[in-house]
Amino acid sequence: MAKRxxxxxxxxxxxxxxxxxxVENGRIKxxxxxxxxxxxxxxxxxGRKADDAWMFAQRTCGVCTTVHAIASVRSVENALKLxxxxxxxxxxxxIIASHALQDHxxxxxxxxxxxxxDIVSALKADPKKAAAIADSYQNWKLNGDSVFRAVQEKLKKFVASGQLGIFAxxxxxxxxxxxPPEVNLIAVTHYLQALDFQRKACQAIAILGGKNPHIQNLAVGGVSTAINPDNVATLNMERLEYIKxxxxxxxxxxxxxxxxxxIAIASFYKDWLAYGKTGEYYLAVPELPQDTKGETFDLPGGTVINNKVTPIKSFxxxxxxxxxxxxxTHAWYDGDWTRHPWEEETVPKYTGLKPDGxxxxNGKYSWSKAPRxxxxxxxxxxxVGPLSQVLAGYLQGHKLTRKWADYALNQLSSMAGTKVTIENLKSTPGRHLARAIRAAMxxxxxxxxxxxxVDNIGRGDLExxxxxxxPQGEIRGCGFHEAPRGVLSHWSVVHNGGIMKNYQEVVPSTWNAGPRDSKGQRGPYETALIGNPVVEPEKPLEVLRTVHSFDPCIACAVHMIDPEGKEIVKVKAL
Structure with a gap:
């Protein structure tokens, strides 16, 4: 009998x-x-000025601030062909690369x-054995039995205090x-070390963007980051060397x-390479433009449909x-339609849950629309997400993607004792591996x-x-960005000499977390969960594994309603 x-x-x-x-017979039905x-x-x-839209748009999220700012200015620049x-x-x-590194x-x-x-299991580990295991698969300068022993002692005090906080x-x-306990200890140690290294990426963003989160240096048409090698108040060589x-x-x-x-953790969970696949439809956009027009990129994009790539070549x-x-159809908005973002509207209509909670x-059940x-x-x-970009790059023969993907797949094959191919990335652990591959790139x-x-500045170009x-007439633009969680696009309709007439955001977690559509097609989260094992329904760890592999980010609320759909509070934006 199925259990909800x-x-x-x-x-x-x-x-x-x-x-x-x-859940039925230990599997998700x-x-x-x-x-x-x-x-x-x-x-x-x-109704706001197009020049200002990016400053509001990056408040969409408290985590993904930079990416919304980038997509927003690109949408207006796209409309202007600027x-x-x-x-x-x-x-x-x-800024994009630094943010991606921190986020991943x-x-x-x-x-x-x-x-x-399992953090608690790390208490049973032998630090010396942990050091030997770590050295067998990585060349990391902050390993060593003394390092692992110190972390284990810290962990013992933490557990003994009974105040486990977020781990409780x-x-x-x-x-x-x-x-094994030793691998758990290695992971816990690197969990703590990662806090320092993600902070370094944040520092780079702050130097370039004025602050982080919510960078301040963008403008429709470029950046406000003044460059002058001879001025201490601008982006000079001293600051650039520190960023490096x-x-x-x-x-x-x-x-x-x-x-x-x-790679090492995936090798222990190799059975999970069979779980979490969404199908054969993947979407990525190119990123890191290499020219002023946005026609050449360092990272390729495209659709991957049944392993056939159709490239996306320019902005x-x-x-x-x-x-x-x-x-x-199944989203809490007024109507039942499928529309292009330029033709959309955002009119909430909350209908609540069923009487059993x-x-x-079969009705409306999510604030997320269903992108198609x-x-x-x-x-x-x-x-969408790093998996999609790795697939698009790998199948197009992108050298850097091939380099790091082949390295990861060969290492995983060796450690897991079985052949792991690019096809195996279409899975729950595969998404983590694709994200790490993208981070290496x-x-x-x-x-x-x-x-x-630096080379361009050295040639005397400070623009x-x-x-x-x-113009006074209506113009339309699309700004896309391959954000850490996948394809992000902002859609602008501008009129009256620079006023926003319509604005829509189609975000990565909307693509992945979206509900069924008018034809009953499930969203990627819903599809990826089907067939997953669930050992203990009361402790659905396996559900978390697959959902977390997408890196969900449900955008920050700016308007609140109660369960009956009545307004609680409005927030006035200045």
Whole structure:
């Protein structure tokens, strides 16, 4: 007999997400993903100056601030067909790469590793044996039996105090936790070390962006980061050298600790390479533009459908711009339609839960819309995220993707004792591995953007801004960005000389967390959960594993309602 399991809220994510699954004979038979908060920021931006939209848009989220700012300015620049000075592209690219590195490190160690790592088990570890194991699969300078012993002692005091804080409700001792005590100790040690290295990436963002989170240096047409090698108050060589030092340290951690850790943990959970697949539809967009027009990129994008790639080549590529749609059949918005973002509206209509307190999958049940990509006249769900970008790059023969993906797959094959291919990345642990592969690439590419910026400054080019000029008529733009969680796109309709007439955001977690559409097609979270094992329905650790592998981020609320749909409070944005 099927058992309904409700996990609400899913923790270790940004925002409020509810997952309900039907478990029968130890497997998930059906799943429902319900975003439990309304973002509503699109409505706040309408009527404001297009120049200012990015400052509001980055408040969409308290975690992904930079990415919304980038997508927002790109959407207006796209509408204006505005070229961006090379220096501005490189400064933006450095911020993008630094943010991605910080985000990927935090996601694995601090938001999802505890689905696989049993902290309490680390108390039983032999630190000397742990050091030998760590040295067998990685070359990390902060390993060693004395390091592991010190962390274990700290952990013993922590547990003995009885004040476990965020670790108090972990599923420690769960039968699905299978790592040896020594590997658990290694992971806990690197969990703590990761806090320092993600901070270094944040420092780089703050130097370039003025502050972090919520950078202050963007502008439609470029950046406001003044560049002058001879001025102490601007981005000069001293600051650039410090940024390089920070990013070198982060690269060392990512490539010599983070990626090997993911490979090692995946080798113990190789059976999970069979769980968590969403299908054969993947979407990524190109990133890190290398010219002023946004026509060449360091990271490729495209759709991957049944392992066939259709590239997305530029910021103006009609293949992407013309084929993104959203459906609201099962979303808490007024109406029942499938529309292109430029034609959408955001009118909330909350209908609540069923009398038994569960969601009604036959009605409206999520604040997330259901994004779809139009393929041969059909609207299909797409998985987005690092897995999609790695697949798109690998299948297009992108050298850096091939380099790090082949390294990771060969290492995992050796450690797991079985052949692991690119196809195995379409799984729960595969998403973690793809994210680590992308982080390794971003670490290399961050240094490339730095070198290109310094070389260009050395040639005497200090330009950072191309001022926009708005026509009186209506113009439309799409700004896309391959954010840490996947494809992010902002859609602007501008009129009256630079005023927002309409604004829509189609965000990565909307693509992945979205509900069913008018044809009953499930969103990626819902599909990925089906078939997963659940050993103890009362402790649904396996549900968390697959959902966390997508790195959910349910955008920050700016408008609140009570369960009956009545307004509680409005927040006035200045």
């Amino acid at each position: 399991v409700v996990v609400d809220p899913i923790t270790r994510i940004e925002g409020h997400l509810r997952i309900e699954v039907e 059906d799943a429902v993903s319900s975003a439990q908060m309304w973002r509503g920021l699109e409505n706040i931006i309408i 070229e961006i000075p090379y220096n501005a592209q490189m400064v933006r690219n450095l 490190i935090v996601h694995f160690y601090h938001l999802s590793a505890l689905d696989w790592v 409700t972990g599923y420690w001792g769960h039968p699905a936790m299978i790592l 030092t920070l990013l070198d340290d982060v690269r060392d951690f990512v490539q010599n600790c983070y990626l090997p850790d993911v 103006y590529d009609p293949y992407f711009i013309n084929n993104v749609y959203e459906n609201i 569960t969601v009604d999958e 990509f139009k393929v041969n006249g059909e609207y299909v769900p797409m998985e 971003m670490a290399d590419l961050a240094m490339k953007q730095w070198e290109q910026l 950072i801004f191309n001022p926009p000029s708005y």
